[in-house]
Amino acid sequence: MSSEFYRLENVSVKYGDTYALQDVSCTIFSGERVAIVGPSGAGKSTLLGLLNGGIQATEGEVYVDLQQLSRFDETALQTHRSRVGFVYQHHNLVPTIRVIQNVMSARLGRFSLFEAIRRFVYSNAEEQEEVYNLLKRLGIEEKIFHFVEQLSGGQRQRVAIARALYQEPHTLLADEPVASLDPARARETLKLFSTIAKNDELTLCMSLHQVELAEGYIDRVIGIRDGKLVFDRLSSELQASELEELYTIQDLAICV
Amino acid sequence: MFRTKRNLGRRFFVAAVMGLLALVAAFTLDLSVLSLLEAMTANKATINFFTAAFMPAFDYQAIEVPDSAPHFLLRLLEASWMTVWYAAGGMAVALLIGTSFGFFCSSFWWVEGQVKNREQRKLIAQFAFLTYFGARTLMTLCRSVHELLWAVLFLAAFGVSEVSAMLAIGIPAGGMLAKIFAEIIDESDHGPAEALRACGLGSFRTFIFAQCPTALPDLVAYLLYRFECALRSSAVLGFFGLPTIGFYLAASFENLHYREVWSYLYALFFLVIIVDVWSSAIRRRIQR
Structure with a gap:
């Protein structure tokens, strides 16, 4: 829990003229369980994409294990990505094949093509x-x-979780894992993620709408809104007012 | 709301123009329903032909049949079987062309391919675009020539043989398969492929392990539809002397044995129905 694993330094991500993330700096430690919270469209998914190397920073720098991600060559990036398990909001499984094939797909980049096909079939x-x-x-x-x-x-x-774990990851990322679940099931799911991360000593990052559900299952909360970092607190030090602030301004906007 | 109204107006306009064109065409071609009826009733052969539809033959209509000839129903069965046989052969060629060129005709593997080095990416994009463009052009060539024209070419080259039939059916169908396969693959959900790419799989592997299985039900459905088309082509190729339904149908027609003609037509009809039932059963199994 002590060593720094991911560090974002003044990172911005731009799509065309709009900023998805603007001047975000934060650090995530190895083995930490982090929740990224914020209203819809705040840039939570973009932040996760930065960590797994799928999205590149337009400005600023992302460090993975003290190394600059932008300096990674193709092989190093592939290696990094293959060690980051990503659980997508819509799971992104292949519906027409068996569960075992979906899970085993995660490692098919490691073998010769012939061996990969053999394992798949x-x-x-x-x-x-x-x-x-x-x-x-x-x-x-x-x-x-x-x-x-x-x-x-x-x-x-x-x-989808099994597929991510089959990658033998050091990090588990989950995009809106409880977006469409009722509170009881959401708690259960978050508990599952949390226990897995703890047992396997994984760094866990989840994007969430409501941090209240994750109480007790996470170490730290990063709040973002409109692409900007609003707060970055240990979950024990999080103030209710801060959470309120994260969402209230949006409420006002709706009232107007 | 306003947009809907405007669209309605445009639709009405298009429909009106099409109706007008139909009227103009009918007048310039001097079409009238009455003349059609007249032509049908004036000609005895026409009446005979259509009344034969209600009593298809179950035996030869000719009075003298050589002893060596099989029973008519057996011949019907054989003709049907040969029709399926040639269609299957043609589809084998088509499938080969369709799957191999379908890959190159899809934009999936080069648009989605993530290469970090900018120079490399540029080079790959150029190369990929050339192969993509080349494959698309070649496939367009394949399918812009009709089966029958291919048949004329190949019959001249190889004579009346299985090879010419297979190629005549397979090449245009292959061109069609490649195009449609590529489009189905490009339009299928890219989520699974994205997930596998994040696991460190390259473009080709995400293509075969994620994109193709995701698209599989649609691919199979289209392939079976194409098989149905191949059946019809195969029957028609009989007119060039291949032993499919068309061959016997033409012979019966020339001998004015209309009841036999209808038997062959019904046989083809049943073949298509069987393939249709079979394909929907397969589709149900894949799509569950």
Whole structure:
């Protein structure tokens, strides 16, 4: 929990003329569980994209493990990305293939093309066992040979988590993991993410709408609004007024 | 709201223009329903032909049939089977062309490919654009020539053989498959591919492990539709002497055996229905 893992230094991301993120600086430590909160369109997903290298900073610099991300060559970037597990809001699974194939897809960049195709088409007992154990941790081991399109939304999310964990990641990123869930299920899901991160010693970053749901499951909260950093606090030090501020200005805008 | 109104007006305008064009065409071509009826009733052969539709033949209409000839229904079955056979052969060629060129005709693998080095990216983009453009042009050439014209070419080159039939059906169908496959692949959800790219997979691997499986149901549905088209082409190729339904149909027609003609037409009709039922069963299985 002590060593710095990600550092953003005055980072801006521009799409055309509009800033998705503007002059954001923050540090995320190794093994930390962080929630990124803010209203819709605040730049939460962009921030996650910066961490996994999918989005490049227009200005400023992103450091990963003390190295400048912009100086990474193609191979180094691929290696970094392959060690960051990303759970998408819409899961981004292939619906027409089996759960095990979706999970095993995560490592197919590591082998020769022939071996990759073999693993995709015909997995051996050893590989199946590994995926089975992974799914068992998430409580959906009986779904291993089901097709993804047969699964419910919650089960799909767990498959997406399994795929991310199968990457053997050092970081787990989740984009709006509880966006469409009721409070009880949302708590359960956040607890799952939190326990996984703790057990596997992963750095966890989740973008959320409401931080209240994540109480007890996160170490730190980063609040952003309109692409700007509003606060960056340990969750224990977070003031209710700060949270209120994050959303109130938007409320006013709606009233006007 | 205003936009809807304007659209309605434009639609009405287009419909009116089309109706007007139809009227103009009817007058310049001197079409009238009465003359059509007259032509149908004046000609005995026409009446015979259409009444034969209600009593398709189950045996040869000719009085003298050589002893070596199989029973008519057997011949019907054989003709149908050969029609399916040639269509399948043609589709095998088409599938080969469609899958290989479909890859190059899609913009997925070069637009989405993430290469960090700017120089490299430029080079790859140029190369990719050339192959993309080349593949698209080649496929357009393939499908701009009709099956029958290909058939004329290949029959001249290879004579009446399986090869000429396969190529005549396969090349234009392949051109069509490549184009539509590429479009289906480009329009399918890119989310799964994005996820695998984030796992460190390259363009080609995201293509085969994510994009293609995602697009699979639509690809199969289109392939089966194309098979139906191939069946019809295969039947028509019989007019050039290949032993498909068209061959026997032409012979019966020339001998004025209209009831036999209808039997062959019904056979083709049933073939298409069978393929249709079969394809919807497959689609249901994939799409679950």
